[in-house]
Amino acid sequence: MTELLRIENLTIAPKAEPERLLVSRVSLALEAGETTCIVGESGSGKSLTALAIMGLLSEQLQLKSGGIYFKGRDIARAGNDELQKIRGREIGMIFQEPMTSLNPVLTVGYQIGESLAHHLKMSGSALKARVASLLQQVGIPPERAGSYPDELSGGQRQRVMIAMSIACEPAMLIADEPTTALDVTVQAQILKLLADLKVRMHMGMLFITHDFGVVADIADNVVVMFRGEIVEAGPVQSVLQNPQHPYTRALLDCVPDAEGKKPLKPIDYAWLSTGSA
Known part of the structure; x- marks a missing residue:
């Protein structure tokens, strides 16, 4: 397989408090056609890692150290000009909340077409046809290209975000909790759509989630983050069947079983005081 992404010792901190590490020494790799899930609770550094890859960190934050290599390039x-050529064209991203990520005053067809016009210089009937094709691929009737975001359901808006992210057929897709706030039926549809697109386009996919149930469905590899650090990583079946870190085991204890008979346990952080792993 071909390595698309390699992160080495990524460390991120606020500029005003450079000793307070929000992401600390994170290292991972992603190959073409592979799905790596980053899992952890809110504040664990998952989204910051994704934003660092895209060069979209807040101005209040700094990348203190580490390398991010995409197709061998650090x-x-x-610079921003180089990143502008990569974002959307070579790396697509599905942001966490489609209602705030989509512009409410522009039609969804226009928003899908923006990256096509910018990166591929498409226009006119060719652009319109490509937008229609993308909408069909994600299960939305092409005539909805003229709709505004508030005229679509949550699941449809998420599908529009997916269409935007794959418009230029990127080599890699970052999906930042793309099923958050969706009901379980729509969630299953979105996960299947992403899995099908990954196979058809042979994309590498970095999938960010809180949910180990989702990880079990789609991941090849899993990275568990806690307080800005990776505490466990490996092939998904190995981590699910034989978790080594107490935090990983605690997250798995939060996943209900199919029959609903397994008691759910709150995460016990007692191991933190002992430093035990």
């Missing part, structure tokens, strides 16, 4: 400190 993009961690690339």
Whole structure:
């Protein structure tokens, strides 16, 4: 397989408090056609890692150290012009909340077409046809291209975000909790759609989630983050069947069984005081 992404010792901190590490020494790799899930609770550094890859960190934050290599190029400190050529064209991203990520005053067809016009210089009937094709691929009737985001359901808006992210057929897709706030039926549809697109386009996919149930469905590899650090990583079946870190085991204890008979346990952080792993 071909390595698409390699992150080495990524460390992120606020500029005003450089000793307070929000992400600390994170290292991972992603190959073409592979799905790696980053899992952990809110504040664990999952989304910050994704934003660092895209060069979209807040101005209040700094990348203190580490490298981000995409197709062998270190993009961690690339200039904005270079990053603009990569975002959307070579790396697509599905952001966490489609209602705030989509512009409410522009039609969804226009928003899908923006990256096509910018990166591929498409226009006119060719652009319109490509937008229609993308909407069909994600299960939305092409005539909805003229709709505004508030005229679509939550699941449809998420599908529009997926269409935007794959418009230029990127080599890699970052999906930041793309099924958050969706009901379980729609969630299953979105996960199947992403899995099908990954296979058809042979994309590498970095999938961010809180949910180990989702991890079990789609991941090849899993990375568990806690308080900005990776505490466990490996092939998904190995981690699910034989978790080594107490935090991983605690997250798995939060996943209900199919029959609903397994008692759910709150996460016990007692191991933190002992430093036991």
